[in-house]
Amino acid sequence: MKIQFHGHACFSIITEDYWGNFHEIGKHLLIDPFLTGNPMAQISADELNPDVILVTHGHHDHIGDTVSIAKRTGCLVICNPEIESYLNQKGVTNTHGMNIGGGYQFDFGIVKMTSALHSSALEENGQMIYMGNPCGFLIKAEGYTIYHAGDTGLSHEMTLLGNANRIDVALLPIGGNYTMDVSDAMLAARALRAKQIVPMHYNTFPVIAQNENFYSNQLLNFGIPCTVLKPEETLELA
Numbered sequence: 001m002k003i004q005f006h007g008h009a010c011f012s013i014i015t016e017d018y019w020g021n022f023h024e025i026g027k028h029l030l031i032d033p034f035l036t037g038n039p040m041a042q043i044s045a046d047e048l049n050p051d052v053i054l055v056t057h058g059h060h061d062h063i064g065d066t067v068s069i070a071k072r073t074g075c076l077v078i079c080n081p082e083i084e085s086y087l088n089q090k091g092v093t094n095t096h097g098m099n100i101g102g103g104y105q106f107d108f109g110i111v112k113m114t115s116a117l118h119s120s121a122l123e124e125n126g127q128m129i130y131m132g133n134p135c136g137f138l139i140k141a142e143g144y145t146i147y148h149a150g151d152t153g154l155s156h157e158m159t160l161l162g163n164a165n166r167i168d169v170a171l172l173p174i175g176g177n178y179t180m181d182v183s184d185a186m187l188a189a190r191a192l193r194a195k196q197i198v199p200m201h202y203n204t205f206p207v208i209a210q211n212e213n214f215y216s217n218q219l220l221n222f223g224i225p226c227t228v229l230k231p232e233e234t235l236e237l238a
């Protein structure tokens with residue numbers, strides 16, 4: 001499995017299963033595809049061809065280019081029911097709505113929707129559209145468990161998640177202001193007991209400027225490996 005960072009909270013998770021001699025059945029899962037207008041993005045939305053998009057909440061820096069990518073590729077979109085109906089109204093028909101605490105077995109693996117302490121709405125044409133509850137995702141595929149926290153403050157749910165799951169990689173926001181900052185994301189990492197942390201949701205805008213290397217070093221002091229990915233860098237799990 002490969003985890004590729006595209007800046008902000010956008011990641012590709014690429015599974016690498018093979019079936020038979022030549023036929024690849026690996027899947028490309030794309031989380032929170034905010035590329036257009038993302039100062040950190042090195043690629044455009046047109047360059048991504050996911051099989052599945054997962055959307056954590058309705059804020060523009062997360063739902064991002066979901067509509068255009070989903071319409072072009074016909075990929076499945078996994079999100080909460082309110083974002084699902086928004087997408088359906090926009091002509092995106094291949095959707096799977098689920099809600100917090102629920103899990104579902106897809107062909108590539110299991111996705112469980114986790115809680116996030118945040119909000120979720122989208123401003124469009126001067127109107128605020130309700131986009132349901134924000135979430136994170138626990139993704140189990142190829143024997144790995146990946147946790148994308150979404151936008152969230154520190155929560156006690158993370159202790160439960162850490163007790164109930166052997167998380168291989170936790171993607172955690174560290175930018176502060178809208179989400180956990182470095183010190184709360186330290187506590188989150190310990191609660192989750194993840195084998196490895198990848199920080200996200202920082203430095204995209206001045207208000208979420210953070211020192212990711214300080215975070216990484218602090219985690220190392222607690223014996224928790226942390227991989228800082230620059231946009232388009234990849235973490236390969238073996």
Ligand code: NI
Nearest residue numbers: 057059118151
């Ligand atoms: Ni948000």
Ligand code: MN
Nearest residue numbers: 059061151178
């Ligand atoms: Mn955000």
